[in-house]
């Protein structure tokens with residue numbers, strides 16, 4: 001009996017170790033070192049130029065990678081254009097009139113294909129590298145990106161609508177969204193720190209400015225009202241981190257502790273109830289260096305969600321078109 005149980009356990013351990021190894025062993029930082037050593041520098045130069053021209057573009061490129069990875073893995077599905085016979089993810093609720101940076105990705109892809117003299121770098125990897133280079137261009141810490149993803153030949157507007165978290169979710173729903181991809185509370189809190197850069201449209205936080213039961217700091221809410229009136233101005237932007245929308249620092253967490261989170265989902269990470277999320281937010285508000293390091297590690301984890309590898313998927317010639 002004991003033997004049976006033990007060998008069963010050994011089997012489970014071996015199998016799960018094998019799965020874990022396979023999932024992380026195939027993406028690697030040096031994937032393009034032989035086939036196109038100039039690829040990563042090419043991405044970096046274009047990202048730097050785009051961010052110098054418009055700092056918000058760095059935020060937009062970081063978000064693009066997130067919205068790719070949370071819909072059936074990091075496979076560049078978000079980049080496919082609609083055609084008369086195909087509807088991609090670009091018009092899904094969370095993306096339509098909101099996600100941007102597609103043109104920068106096009107420019108990167110063109111430059112990389114030119115410098116590599118061949119179509120060898122996937123659009124999914126370009127998204128991962130462009131996100132990292134954006135973090136660095138905005139003053140965040142460098143982290144090594146794992147590479148070797150391939151591109152999907154399909155996309156799913158339904159999955160984009162279902163899987164990308166809404167800013168109206170409460171903490172338990174945000175957490176279960178992350179947990180459904182093997183990410184935990186710490187990942188939720190750390191990755192949400194991306195909101196240290198970039199902007200949100202008024203229509204996504206208006207409720208919080210005019211609602212008696214809103215937990216937003218009252219003076220802060222009053223200050224936002226002129227830019228986000230009760231009616232109109234749906235698309236007017238406000239910074240997600242009111243202190244510095246173009247600097248990749250830990251200011252976002254300080255804002256949450258002061259009840260100055262812009263989105264409902266932001267403030268849900270610090271509810272003032274002394275829970276685990278509160279403690280993490282408090283910690284990062286006081287330990288900016290820990291945030292810088294942990295953010296990179298969490299991005300690597302997010303970037304490893306269900307990649308297509310080996311002979312799965314394709315390397316798209318044009319990121320907007322399935323080959």
Ligand code: HEM
Nearest residue numbers: 059060062063066098165166167191194198199200201265
């Ligand atoms: C935890 C759940 C999350 C929710 C509910 C959420 C929601 C939102 C919303 C509503 C906006 C503004 C969109 C608009 O105005 O159209 C936004 C912007 C942004 N999000 Fe998130 N987000 C989440 C997590 C993340 C993560 C994990 C990242 C990246 C790692 C990220 C990066 C960004 C960035 C950088 C912007 C600003 C984009 C720009 O200015 O173009 N978000 N997010």
Ligand SMILES: *[C@@H]1O[C@H](CO)[C@@H](O)[C@H](O)[C@H]1NC(C)=O
Nearest residue numbers: 090091092093095096097157
């Ligand atoms: C996306 O936005 C455009 C422009 O505002 C709008 O016309 C279109 O109906 C939206 N698409 C979806 C699927 O909501």
Ligand SMILES: *[C@@H]1O[C@H](CO)[C@@H](O)[C@H](O)[C@H]1NC(C)=O
Nearest residue numbers: 207208210211212213214215
């Ligand atoms: C005000 O906020 C409460 C709690 O978040 C919510 O249940 C209610 O629907 C909101 N009311 C309005 C008018 O937005």
